[in-house]
Amino acid sequence: MSRVITITSGKGGVGKTTSTANLGAALAMQGLKVAVVDADIGLRNLDVVMGLENRIVYDLVDVVEGRCRLRQALIKDKHLPDLCLLPAAQTRDKDAVTADDMIALANQLRAEFDYVLIDSPAGIEAGFRNAIAGADEVLIVTTPEVAAVRDADRIIGLVEAFEKGHPRLIINRLKPRMVSRGEMMSIDDVLQILAIDLIGVVPEDEQIVTSTNRGEVAVLDRSSRAGRAFSEIARRLAGEDVPITVFDENPGILNRIFGAFGIRARGSER
Amino acid sequence: MTALVAIKGGKEGLRLHLDESAVWSDVLGALRSQLDQGAQFFNGARVVVDIGNRVLTGDQFAELMALMREHHLEASALASTSRESRSAARAAGVMARPVARSIAAPDEPSEALFVWRTVRSGQIVRHQGHITIVGDVNAGAEVIAGGNVVVWGRLRGTVHAGALGDRLAMICAIELRPTQLRIADLIARAPDGLASGRPEVAYIDGNQIAVESWERYRR
Numbered sequence: 001m002s003r004v005i006t007i008t009s010g011k012g013g014v015g016k017t018t019s020t021a022n023l024g025a026a027l028a029m030q031g032l033k034v035a036v037v038d039a040d041i042g043l044r045n046l047d048v049v050m051g052l053e054n055r056i057v058y059d060l061v062d063v064v065e066g067r068c069r070l071r072q073a074l075i076k077d078k079h080l081p082d083l084c085l086l087p088a089a090q091t092r093d094k095d096a097v098t099a100d101d102m103i104a105l106a107n108q109l110r111a112e113f114d115y116v117l118i119d120s121p122a123g124i125e126a127g128f129r130n131a132i133a134g135a136d137e138v139l140i141v142t143t144p145e146v147a148a149v150r151d152a153d154r155i156i157g158l159v160e161a162f163e164k165g166h167p168r169l170i171i172n173r174l175k176p177r178m179v180s181r182g183e184m185m186s187i188d189d190v191l192q193i194l195a196i197d198l199i200g201v202v203p204e205d206e207q208i209v210t211s212t213n214r215g216e217v218a219v220l221d222r223s224s225r226a227g228r229a230f231s232e233i234a235r236r237l238a239g240e241d242v243p244i245t246v247f248d249e250n251p252g253i254l255n256r257i258f259g260a261f262g263i264r265a266r267g268s269e270r
Numbered sequence: 271m272t273a274l275v276a277i278k279g280g281k282e283g284l285r286l287h288l289d290e291s292a293v294w295s296d297v298l299g300a301l302r303s304q305l306d307q308g309a310q311f312f313n314g315a316r317v318v319v320d321i322g323n324r325v326l327t328g329d330q331f332a333e334l335m336a337l338m339r340e341h342h343l344e345a346s347a348l349a350s351t352s353r354e355s356r357s358a359a360r361a362a363g364v365m366a367r368p369v370a371r372s373i374a375a376p377d378e379p380s381e382a383l384f385v386w387r388t389v390r391s392g393q394i395v396r397h398q399g400h401i402t403i404v405g406d407v408n409a410g411a412e413v414i415a416g417g418n419v420v421v422w423g424r425l426r427g428t429v430h431a432g433a434l435g436d437r438l439a440m441i442c443a444i445e446l447r448p449t450q451l452r453i454a455d456l457i458a459r460a461p462d463g464l465a466s467g468r469p470e471v472a473y474i475d476g477n478q479i480a481v482e483s484w485e486r487y488r489r
Contacts, residue, residue: 124392150391153408157390193408193426195388 004106004116005237006039006135008159010151012122014143015172015202018212020119021049022227025217026234028083032114035074037086037105039131040121041096044088051078051215052085061089064101070108079220084113094126099133106134115237124158132159138167139199144174144185149193156196168199170233175204176248187246200233201246202226274300277317277398277416277434279383283346284315284398290322294330298337304434305341310452311414311433312343315396320349320369331358382417389413389427398434409449415439428452437474446470446481453479 007020017040024036038046041061047053058073063086070086077083086109089096102118109116120131132138138159142152152169159167171190178184187201205226211218218227219234225247235242274297276287288297305312319334326334331348338345348359349369356366382400389395389403391410400417411427413419416434418441425443430452432439437454451458451472458472458479469484 150410154391154410157393192424193406195406 002110002114002116003137004110004118004135005137005139006118006120006132006164007139007141008120008128008131008155009122009141009148010124010155011142011148014148015141015170016122017046017049017119018208018218019139019141019170019172019202019230020046020117021217022219022230023234023237024083024115024117025050025077025080026219026231027115027117027238028077028080029219029231030234030238031082032238033082033112034115034117035084035086035109035113037109037116037118038088039102039118040127041088042090042093043121044090046119047075047085047087048215049212050085050217052087053215056087059087059089060105061092061096064097064105070105094121094130097130099130102130103134124154128155128158129162132162132164135164138164139170140167140194140196141170141172142190142194143172144179144187144190146185149185149190153194156194166196168197169194170200170202171198172202173204174201174246176246198244199236200229201244202229202233203247275304277304279381279397279399284317284396285320285349286317287320287322288324290324294324294326298333301334302337305337305343308416308434309341310430311396311398311416312341314342314344314394316344316346318347318349319345321352321355323351324355325352326350326355326358328358328361331355331362335362335364383415388423391427407443407448418442431472440471440473442469442471442484444469446472451479451481 007016009016020036024034028034036046038044047056052075055075058068062068063070063073074084074086106116118131118135121127140152140155142148156167171187175184179186191198203225205224207224208218208226211221218224219230221227228247232242274289274292278285278287335345345364347365347367348356349367350356351368356368359366382402383397385395385401385403386405388405389407389411391408394412395401396414398416401413401415402420404422406423407413407421407425407427409426413429414433415431417436418439419429419431421443424445425448427448428450429441429448431441432454435454439453441451441453448460450460453474456474456479466483470481471484471487472479472481
């Protein structure tokens with residue numbers, strides 16, 4: 001039974017596209033057939049994050065408007081043979097597709113893939129509504145910041161109104177050290193407000209910036225903490241029971257010395 | 271003697287009942303004073319306008335719409351047994367239904383609305399009577415009641431009790447940390463600093479909104 005999952009957030013810049021690319025890759029590494037769809041028409045960037053920009057010939061709008069077959073628009077990933085990208089059009093806007101088009105497209109993809117992940121645009125307008133139209137489930141991405149959590153709350157209300165079931169939450173870019181100093185919202189603070197199920201926590205990781213710019217997803221890099229977190233989220237998505245861990249930076253030399261004396265390095269717990 | 275204007279909550283939301291036999295200008299006058307009094311309550315609301323057996327001309331319907339628009343109240347539909355009234359509404363682009371007077375609905379002005387969920391940012395709960403919420407009211411959400419508001423949870427959004435002008439209305443919550451509180455015509459900003467961690471009640475004391483712990487309030 002294939003699943004169509006939309007990744008959305010309300011606020012921009014919290015990591016929807018990064019999450020989509022990494023979860024798609026992580027699921028494909030498990031041997032599942034995965035399609036990732038960029039629904040941010042007019043502002044595409046999932047292709048850039050995956051390093052597939054220069055292979056685009058046809059896009060989502062071409063498929064919807066019948067200029068090509070779905071197969072022709074799907075781009076195979078560079079590393080993972082089970083992962084495909086359906087890119088957004090860059091020269092059109094949100095009005096180029098309707099919610100019905102997206103439902104039809106999702107159903108077409110469902111026939112060929114185990115997982116279809118849809119990267120939603122930010123906002124609460126037509127683009128977002130189209131992105132969730134064909135979804136069975138929704139994942140909400142937020143960062144532990146008041147503004148992002150506020151927008152996530154708004155989006156959860158809308159997702160529930162569209163009867164897409166109970167969305168699950170990814171908390172992205174958490175800095176455990178700032179949390180332990182009381183300078184950042186903790187996981188509990190966020191969950192207390194949003195009151196939905198947590199599917200994973202991704203730590204702040206500078207490597208994400210470099211891997212994103214290079215067009216290589218973090219899950220392919222075993223040393224990446226964010227990549228490990230996304231791999232675990234993918235396993236939970238697939239139904240495995242994996243406890244949620246927060247991967248902090250490796251304790252530095254100083255912390256290790258303190259550790260030897262039995263003093264716990266701050267922020268490395270959990 | 272019945273009121274010329276009555277607001278009731280129903281399955282499809284708010285319903286505005288206008289007396290069907292009184293002189294039309296009196297009905298409009300009564301509506302105007304009701305809308306003036308509850309301006310905050312009606313702002314942005316959508317209602318079904320029920321005129322019963324009254325026959326409205328196109329001009330009279332236009333008058334009604336103008337008055338409602340002035341108070342930012344939107345008519346989602348007209349309920350009327352009169353064919354002329356319905357066509358007047360349709361001509362003005364308002365949906366119209368041949369609804370008979372609701373059968374012997376007892377007048378329950380204190381009827382309460384029960385909400386069992388989290389009220390999230392961007393959501394509005396509006397009711398002419400009391401509102402009870404089991405769950406949190408998050409920042410960015412609005413709760414607007416003609417009567418009292420009870421939140422069995424954390425209140426972080428904006429709440430307006432007594433929005434039709436009742437200064438005796440109160441607001442209570444297990445954790446009272448609102449963005450803003452309004453009771454009748456008064457507005458209070460959230461106090462700076464942390465919540466007390468105890469259930470609290472907000473009410474009008476003299477000419478301002480006071481907040482007190484539940485234990486002290488009940489004495």
